[in-house]
Amino acid sequence: MTIRVQADRFDMGAELNAFAATQTGAGALVSFTGIVRDLASGDLDAMEIEHYPGMTEKALAGIAAEATRRWSLAGSLIIHRYGRLAPDDPIMMVATAACHRGDAFAAAEYLMDYLKSRAPFWKKEITAAGATWVQAREADEDALGRWSEPD
Amino acid sequence: MIDLRYFAWLRERVGTGHEQVETGAATVADLIAELRQRDEGYALAFADPGAIRAAIDQELVGMDAPLAGAREVAFFPPMTGG
Numbered sequence: 001m002t003i004r005v006q007a008d009r010f011d012m013g014a015e016l017n018a019f020a021a022t023q024t025g026a027g028a029l030v031s032f033t034g035i036v037r038d039l040a041s042g043d044l045d046a047m048e049i050e051h052y053p054g055m056t057e058k059a060l061a062g063i064a065a066e067a068t069r070r071w072s073l074a075g076s077l078i079i080h081r082y083g084r085l086a087p088d089d090p091i092m093m094v095a096t097a098a099c100h101r102g103d104a105f106a107a108a109e110y111l112m113d114y115l116k117s118r119a120p121f122w123k124k125e126i127t128a129a130g131a132t133w134v135q136a137r138e139a140d141e142d143a144l145g146r147w148s149e150p151d
Numbered sequence: 152m153i154d155l156r157y158f159a160w161l162r163e164r165v166g167t168g169h170e171q172v173e174t175g176a177a178t179v180a181d182l183i184a185e186l187r188q189r190d191e192g193y194a195l196a197f198a199d200p201g202a203i204r205a206a207i208d209q210e211l212v213g214m215d216a217p218l219a220g221a222r223e224v225a226f227f228p229p230m231t232g233g
């Protein structure tokens with residue numbers, strides 16, 4: 001399990017190759033990369049991401065540990081950036097490795113769902129007209145419901 | 152003394168990201184009620200408790216969480232990572 005929170009841009013291909021190189025014997029590797037999306041109007045100048053140093057790393061480690069408990073994972077990787085990003089910049093990526101694809105896909109989705117609503121990051125969209133904090137979507141909160149385990 | 156941390160629009164409305172307070176508040180909700188009395192910025196920041204999330208010592212907690220033993224309390228809007 002590798003967690004990195006950084007301002008620097010990352011190369012998703014290089015990261016995935018490096019992650020794959022440490023996963024000998026895993027038959028399946030799944031990755032997801034989140035990209036700064038321009039507004040429908042095409043006006044986005046930048047996205048600023050704020051986070052809570054300390055809690056961020058703890059929250060991500062907790063989410064990754066829970067994914068490892070639920071699925072048979074050989075390894076997992078989470079990279080999330082903060083600071084000022086431009087449209088089309090990579091924001092974050094997750095990767096999971098497992099014997100079979102079912103575990104790798106499910107764990108990657110779980111990581112994404114929890115990371116969106118339980119890791120302390122906040123996005124702000126900057127345009128020429130000003131800055132707006134991105135509102136949390138109810139659908140993101142609802143997405144956590146599908147992972148609830150029976151008592 | 153408790154370290155208070157504010158993030159995102161809460162930080163902007165309060166006007167600082169970090170401060171230390173002496174408080175007799177028993178719970179997170181009590182602390183919010185106390186902070187709201189301070190000035191217009193705090194009143195605006197904490198106007199809608201339903202839009203606020205809280206963490207004690209970097210763990211998410213509910214509004215009724217007790218503050219006893221807390222070193223750091225953080226307030227922020229719902230998270231928007233990913």
